[in-house]
Amino acid sequence: MQSKYKVGLMRLNLLAGALLLALIASRQPQLADALLLWLGVLWLTLTAALLEFSHRRPGMLPWQLLPGLLLTGVLWTAPERFALWLWLWPAVLLMPQPTWTLAVNLCLAGVSWWTLYPLLGPFQAVFAGLALGVLTAIAMARRHQTQQPVVRQRVRLVPGLPLWSAHQLTEDLPRERARCQREGVHGELLLLEVPRHQLWATARMLCHQLYDFESCYRLDSRTLAALLLSRDDDQASQRRAALMDTLPTPRKTRFMSLATTDDLETPLADFQRQPVTPAVGREFEHG
Amino acid sequence: MDENAPNTAGRFALAYVTGALLLASYAAWHYLMGHYARILLPALLGLLMLVAAVLRLAVVNHPRLPAYLALIAGYLLLALELPWLEESATLWVGLAPVLSALLLPLMPALTLNVALAPAWLLLCGAPPFSDLSLAYLASMALVPLALWEQRRQRALMLATDPRDRDCQALSSDGLHAHLDSEFQRTELLHQSLAIVVIHLPQVEMANEQFGSRARQALLDTLCREVRRCSRRHDFLGRQTLSTFWLVLPDTSESGAQLVQQRILQALEPVVLVDTGPLRSRMGLCQRLPGEDWQRFRRRLQDLTQRLETQ
Numbered sequence: 001m002q003s004k005y006k007v008g009l010m011r012l013n014l015l016a017g018a019l020l021l022a023l024i025a026s027r028q029p030q031l032a033d034a035l036l037l038w039l040g041v042l043w044l045t046l047t048a049a050l051l052e053f054s055h056r057r058p059g060m061l062p063w064q065l066l067p068g069l070l071l072t073g074v075l076w077t078a079p080e081r082f083a084l085w086l087w088l089w090p091a092v093l094l095m096p097q098p099t100w101t102l103a104v105n106l107c108l109a110g111v112s113w114w115t116l117y118p119l120l121g122p123f124q125a126v127f128a129g130l131a132l133g134v135l136t137a138i139a140m141a142r143r144h145q146t147q148q149p150v151v152r153q154r155v156r157l158v159p160g161l162p163l164w165s166a167h168q169l170t171e172d173l174p175r176e177r178a179r180c181q182r183e184g185v186h187g188e189l190l191l192l193e194v195p196r197h198q199l200w201a202t203a204r205m206l207c208h209q210l211y212d213f214e215s216c217y218r219l220d221s222r223t224l225a226a227l228l229l230s231r232d233d234d235q236a237s238q239r240r241a242a243l244m245d246t247l248p249t250p251r252k253t254r255f256m257s258l259a260t261t262d263d264l265e266t267p268l269a270d271f272q273r274q275p276v277t278p279a280v281g282r283e284f285e286h287g
Numbered sequence: 288m289d290e291n292a293p294n295t296a297g298r299f300a301l302a303y304v305t306g307a308l309l310l311a312s313y314a315a316w317h318y319l320m321g322h323y324a325r326i327l328l329p330a331l332l333g334l335l336m337l338v339a340a341v342l343r344l345a346v347v348n349h350p351r352l353p354a355y356l357a358l359i360a361g362y363l364l365l366a367l368e369l370p371w372l373e374e375s376a377t378l379w380v381g382l383a384p385v386l387s388a389l390l391l392p393l394m395p396a397l398t399l400n401v402a403l404a405p406a407w408l409l410l411c412g413a414p415p416f417s418d419l420s421l422a423y424l425a426s427m428a429l430v431p432l433a434l435w436e437q438r439r440q441r442a443l444m445l446a447t448d449p450r451d452r453d454c455q456a457l458s459s460d461g462l463h464a465h466l467d468s469e470f471q472r473t474e475l476l477h478q479s480l481a482i483v484v485i486h487l488p489q490v491e492m493a494n495e496q497f498g499s500r501a502r503q504a505l506l507d508t509l510c511r512e513v514r515r516c517s518r519r520h521d522f523l524g525r526q527t528l529s530t531f532w533l534v535l536p537d538t539s540e541s542g543a544q545l546v547q548q549r550i551l552q553a554l555e556p557v558v559l560v561d562t563g564p565l566r567s568r569m570g571l572c573q574r575l576p577g578e579d580w581q582r583f584r585r586r587l588q589d590l591t592q593r594l595e596t597q
Contacts, residue, residue, distance in 0.1 A: 007439060009435075010432075010435040010436075010438075013428065013431060013432060013435055014432065016428050017425065017428040017429045017432065020421065020425040020428050021425055023421060024418070024421050024422065024425060027418065027421075051439075053439070053442075053443060053446075055443065055447065081418055081422070083377060083378040083381075084377060084378055084379075084380060084381030084422055084423060084426060085381065085422065085425075085426055086378065086381065087381040087382050087384075087385045087426065088381075088385070088426055088429060088430065090385055090389055091385060091429065091430040091431075091432070091433045092433070094388075094389070094433040094434070094437070095432075095433045095436055095437075096436055096437055096440050120375070120378065123316075124375055124378075127309075127313065127316075128378065130309050130312070131309060131382065134302065134305045134306045134309050135382075135385060135386075135389060137298075137301060137302035137305050138299070138302040138306075138357075138389045138390065139389055140302075141295060141298035141299040141301070141302050142299075142389060155447040155449075156446075156447040156448075156449075157447070158447075159443070159446035159447050160446075175519050175520055176520075178519065178520075179519075179520045182537075183476065183478065183537050185476055211468070211471060211472070211475065212467060212468035212471050212472075213468035213469060213471055213472035229472070229475075229476070231475070231476055231477075
């Protein structure tokens with residue numbers, strides 16, 4: 001399932017844009033324009049630095065709003081110099097984004113057109129507005145039509161790793177529980193809390209420890225869960241010991257038998273209140 | 288994603304029609320101003336846009352052609368009008384890189400923009416390294432970013448979403464990954480594993496003769512009936528365009544035969560609007576004791592091929 005897609009070229013394009021904006025910013029006599037442009041440079045550079053091929057950072061909303069706001073700002077402060085950037089609006093609208101940021105961006109595009117109105121004169125402004133409308137219509141037709149938030153709940157978070165969202169666990173848990181009961185297999189739910197900055201490294205490590213048919217879930221920014229399957233109690237305790245040896249130390253863990261786990265909320269709330277267990281300690285509830 | 292969906296075609300056609308209206312009103316404007324020599328071009332290009340709109344609706348499988356027509360219309364008008372516009376040219380020249388990015392795929396748009404940049408700058412009379420040409424270059428660099436992001440998201444979705452795009456089953460990649468792990472699981476837990484191979488001979492024909500809706504009806508019916516006949520942890524995956532594998536973990540041969548029989552009975556009375564009675568061919572592949580993954584998989588592929596060529 002590994003994709004051959006590489007983000008390198010996109011990063012190059014982002015940096016080229018940043019470079020050009022920096023060049024323009026350094027030539028601006030007015031402080032306000034220069035400041036806005038430098039902010040744009042910062043946005044592009046940071047985006048390039050953070051860019052990666054995974055769902056680890058699902059587009060943060062203020063982050064996606066920034067380009068539209070910056071564009072409005074530049075057109076507001078220096079319409080006479082950057083009038084031609086009015087046509088960047090269809091590209092802003094074309095970006096994959098939630099519906100409400102799209103609505104905000106549409107309004108901002110209208111505001112930008114209005115700020116250019118005195119500069120263009122009535123007739124030209126009307127034609128520019130109409131042309132902008134046509135381009136917006138094309139951009140809307142071309143927009144990538146997926147309900148991102150819904151889709152994100154059911155995909156691997158990192159390509160190639162069996163790492164899923166919390167929503168997927170709420171679907172998998174009852175199914176695995178019923179299946180373990182039917183097949184007489186010993187199933188366990190592992191809850192694991194680690195410091196925030198270690199989460200992704202730990203998730204990767206945990207995924208490599210699992211069999212291919214087991215899955216790992218990211219519950220929140222500090223908590224991971226995994227479904228472990230073993231033939232019987234002995235094999236399960238061996239696996240527990242092996243896992244406890246390899247996982248990083250500042251952590252909190254709890255193993256729960258699937259047979260006694262009806263829902264996720266109660267044990268999860270208990271777990272979050274549980275004090276940090278010493279590195280060697282382990283806890284196993286027998287119902 | 289859905290380049291051929293009727294919804295998308297309608298939206299594009301609408302966009303092209305608004306473009307045609309814009310060009311027509313531009314021609315009317317020239318008429319009112321008394322620039323009679325400049326009326327003909329926007330009027331003709333407006334007609335071209337209308338043709339593009341009709342083409343987009345009529346020829347569903349070639350979305351590129353109308354896009355090229357719209358691009359040609361935009362570029363021609365821009366190139367021939369820019370010299371007349373004098374000062375306002377600094378505004379309108381910015382249309383060029385955006386038009387190509389909106390109407391072409393990423394790479395052609397990038398190449399075309401880079402190749403034509405000197406020409407556009409010359410046409411609007413911008414000296415090199417002036418503010419105007421830098422602003423033009425910056426917009427040329429920023430516009431494709433939206434397309435890059437779209438592309439990244441689409442590739443990411445393909446790499447991480449195990450479901451098929453057309454129906455409620457796993458995609459081929461998702462199926463193989465899942466089956467691989469399920470094989471390991473049954474081996475570790477000493478369980479049996481059975482797979483029912485289901486081939487729908489009408490799928491390709493339905494798409495060619497009746498369009499995507501008839502095909503969708505076939506796929507939806509199959510997925511619904513199979514889901515009704517199977518347990519929660521059995522999973523259905525789409526191995527090829529018209530063949531599905533239903534994976535039954537911890538199921539004996541007699542159990543699998545029962546499932547197969549149940550699905551046959553469920554599909555038998557189904558009559559669809561376009562394609563008539565739903566026809567299906569099924570086969571059963573049971574993992575033999577001690578059989579390894581490679582051999583099991585080969586048997587499975589052979590059975591699939593036999594069903595498809597029957």
